Amino acid sequence: MKTLLVTGYRAHELGIFDSKHQAIPYIRKALAARLIPLVEDGLEWVITPGQYGVDLWACEVVQELKREYPGLKLGIITAHTGQEDKWKEEKQNEYRRIIAGADYFGAVSNMPYDGPWQFRARDELLFRKSDGILLFYDEEAAEGSPKYIRERALKLHAESDYGFYQIHAEEIQNIADEENRYDYT
Template identity: 25%
Template sequence: MKTLIAGYRPYELGIFKNNDPKKEVLTDFLRHKIREYLETGTEWFIIQGYTGIELYAAKCILEIREDYDVGLAVLKPFHDFDERYKDEEKIVLNEILAECDFHRFIFEKPYANPGMFRQINRFLLENTDQAIIVYDEETPSKTRFLYNEILEFQTDNTYNIERIQFDEINTFIDSRYDS
């Protein structure tokens, strides 16, 4: 089974430094969630390489793959999509690209128009079986476009989605961390 992972960028979560405790908590949560998916049949995780949730999840997958037979694919949307990343974010992405099992561009060209994003989302949905999306409608994000695309895709296709909202993350925090 192939599972797509998507979600918030760090700035959308109020994370502006690499050592922010929120990042550690989110990484712990994602590690837990990824293990659940591995136990229920996920063989591949797919990300696009966006900062935040996707890169946090990728690091988790790379850390725990010694214990699981799992692949990590990075399908970057188009050439130069990461040109605006900070240097430290580029380093993390390049480390992940060096260690992942597969990486390619969905479009073998630079960004040309907004319609590319809909085509990218469609490609991802047609080539995965399910998705984990960290997205809460109360907190706006570009992730809503992918989420809405999945809902539309589900009307004619069998596709599972787990939308993780902040309440679920807070419950995880309450069960794992002391106040």
């Protein structure tokens, strides 16, 4: 696998409304734990839609991993330009910092939001450009935005050798429990 699409829930779908939320480090650790073996097996690119949430946390993880794995590259491919325009200033600044560290940044549509077709076109491109997906999605939680990506990824996985990796909430909870157990001993 050379290129992996990484995506999942938006921050608000997880009840996360600021960058200091206690769950973010655990989500990032789960992402890193899944990415490192793939990088060591030859993964070259991580691509993401760059939405605020799992996408951007994955970008931060990749940027950290690039210190140890300098051959790893990060691509952010958005549906349209200005996706961050309505975000709070803190989130916009965080986003701009992250995209500045990407090896590739672009939008499928070089115009502001015009309709759902831009998201369909983005997703189609991301699937076409990737060999597999790492998705944070939990069937037992609220469905949220990753539901449609998951359906498409599972279909590709069943029809071809498209890789499918999924992170569940339980995995993140286990990381949190493990760390908290050591904090109290």
